[in-house]
Amino acid sequence: MTLPRTPSQTVGPYLALGLPWPDGPFVVADGTPGAIWIRGRLIDGAGDPLPDALVETWQADDEGRFAHPAARRAGPTTFRGFGRCPTDADGRYAILTIKPAPVPGADGRLQAPHIDVTIFARGLLKQLVTRLYFSDEPAANAADPALLSIDDRALRATLLAERSADGYRFDVHLQGDRETVFFDV
Amino acid sequence: MTDARNPGYRRDVGVDPPYLYPDYVGTRLRAPRRPPILLPQSLTELTGPLLGPGRVEPADADLTAHGESEPLGERIIVHGRVLDSDGRPIRDSLMEIWQANASGRYAHDVDQHPAPLDPNFAGVGRVLTDSTGAYRIVTIKPGPYPWRNHPNAWRPAHIHFSLFGHAFPQRLVTQMYFPGDPLFGQDPIFNSIPDPRGRERLISRLDLDEAIPDVALAFRFDIVLRGREATPFEDEDDD
Numbered sequence: 001m002t003l004p005r006t007p008s009q010t011v012g013p014y015l016a017l018g019l020p021w022p023d024g025p026f027v028v029a030d031g032t033p034g035a036i037w038i039r040g041r042l043i044d045g046a047g048d049p050l051p052d053a054l055v056e057t058w059q060a061d062d063e064g065r066f067a068h069p070a071a072r073r074a075g076p077t078t079f080r081g082f083g084r085c086p087t088d089a090d091g092r093y094a095i096l097t098i099k100p101a102p103v104p105g106a107d108g109r110l111q112a113p114h115i116d117v118t119i120f121a122r123g124l125l126k127q128l129v130t131r132l133y134f135s136d137e138p139a140a141n142a143a144d145p146a147l148l149s150i151d152d153r154a155l156r157a158t159l160l161a162e163r164s165a166d167g168y169r170f171d172v173h174l175q176g177d178r179e180t181v182f183f184d185v
Numbered sequence: 186m187t188d189a190r191n192p193g194y195r196r197d198v199g200v201d202p203p204y205l206y207p208d209y210v211g212t213r214l215r216a217p218r219r220p221p222i223l224l225p226q227s228l229t230e231l232t233g234p235l236l237g238p239g240r241v242e243p244a245d246a247d248l249t250a251h252g253e254s255e256p257l258g259e260r261i262i263v264h265g266r267v268l269d270s271d272g273r274p275i276r277d278s279l280m281e282i283w284q285a286n287a288s289g290r291y292a293h294d295v296d297q298h299p300a301p302l303d304p305n306f307a308g309v310g311r312v313l314t315d316s317t318g319a320y321r322i323v324t325i326k327p328g329p330y331p332w333r334n335h336p337n338a339w340r341p342a343h344i345h346f347s348l349f350g351h352a353f354p355q356r357l358v359t360q361m362y363f364p365g366d367p368l369f370g371q372d373p374i375f376n377s378i379p380d381p382r383g384r385e386r387l388i389s390r391l392d393l394d395e396a397i398p399d400v401a402l403a404f405r406f407d408i409v410l411r412g413r414e415a416t417p418f419e420d421e422d423d424d
Contacts, residue, residue, distance in 0.1 A: 001271065001272045002270055002271065002412065003268060003269075003270045003412075004200070005197050005270050005409045005410065005411060005412075006357060006409045006410070007200050007201050007383045007384075007386065007387060008201040008202065008357060008358060008359055009202070009345075009358065009359045009378075010209075010211075010358075010360075011345065011347075012345065013293075014283065014291045014295065014345075015345075017291060017292065017307075017309050018281050018282060018283025018309050018345060018347065019283075019347060044214040044215050045215070050215070058229065058232075058234060058353055060229065066229075068232035068352075070191045070352065071228055071231075071232050074228070080234070082236060103228045105225065105227045106193075106225035107225075111229075116229050118356065122215075123212050123213075124212070125201070125202035125203070125204065125206060125209070125212065125374070125377050126201045126202060126204065128221075131224075145225070146224055146225075149222060149223075174214075174216070174217060175216060175217055175218055176218075179218060179219060180217075181219075181222060182221040182222070183221050183222055183223070184196065184221040184222065184224060185230050
């Protein structure tokens with residue numbers, strides 16, 4: 001039996017009613033050793049910030065584990081792995097988390113440490129999905145299958161988060177000269 | 186890894202709207218110009234947040250129960266089942282819901298539509314699917330409302346639904362509409378769905394069997410999330 005799937009629709013401008021959680025930005029609790037802030041801005045094709053978007057993150061813990069039955073062989077964890085933050089009037093978001101360990105790719109080889117990033121907003125009829133990689137992992141990044149699948153090397157840099165005072169900075173450009181690479185998952 | 190125990194999630198082409206749909210003006214500066222790159226599903230994508238239990242109270246499923254008295258408008262029940270496209274129920278999964286009130290006004294600062302707010306209706310709900318994938322909420326039928334997409338643009342009445350499913354590729358945000366809405370024809374968000382049959386799947390149907398006589402009409406809205414590449418073993422936990 002194959003049922004036809006339900007199509008996507010935009011979250012619209014009022015997602016802030018239904019989707020933010022008070023603890024959404026805290027993948028780990030404040031004060032967790034090794035915690036990092038992922039901070040950034042969402043920018044549209046005119047260079048303007050997105051004040052009405054939602055950023056969601058999904059990642060492994062620092063031993064490559066996910067709290068999910070499909071990842072049982074990696075070992076049990078209580079790590080939430082999920083972050084969620086609406087953007088502010090300047091298009092800014094912030095997620096407190098830890099750096100993930102490498103996890104296997106579809107071919108079984110280890111991938112570079114990464115965080116899946118999903119964006120919902122007015123004007124997006126379907127979520128955008130991208131990946132955050134860490135700019136201070138050059139060797140792992142150079143061998144990562146998803147990064148290598150991007151033919152234009154200059155575009156790979158759109159997925160690299162840069163070190164900042166309290167973690168990493170990761171801006172997302174939805175459109176334009178600095179357009180971020182997005183994935184079809 | 187996409188082995189027999191953890192098959193990937195099927196991509197179904199032509200179901201969702203395109204990113205760029207110029208009639209919906211909001212897409213013009215937000216749709217990427219380059220097509221997305223195919224990402225083979227790894228463990229990061231074969232997993233996903235399973236955060237429903239503990240985040241929902243039973244009262245969250247009744248959007249009419251949070252004021253000092255009943256909200257204004259037409260009380261309705263919305264119910265249905267959440268399945269994947271192979272027919273498997275999506276169990277114990279979080280659904281988040283938000284909507285305008287009966288006058289077509291959202292309880293949100295940005296909404297300046299000159300229709301009244303209802304102090305007894307916030308328009309926000311949450312519910313968990315049960316062990317068969319079924320859900321049921323009680324709410325108020327939302328009103329249509331104007332927006333600035335084009336001259337005299339009005340959104341058909343709709344309720345926003347957000348679902349996680351059981352893995353990252355099943356994440357879905359959509360809108361439920363009501364049968365026979367005369368505003369469908371001029372709504373670019375509804376019409377951005379390429380296949381007319383896809384649009385029809387977002388239209389709930391009147392369900393008199395689930396209505397409560399003298400109390401509330403009912404509408405049925407089933408939701409189908411992405412299915413898997415191949416049939417997994419019956420017990421995914423048999424490592």
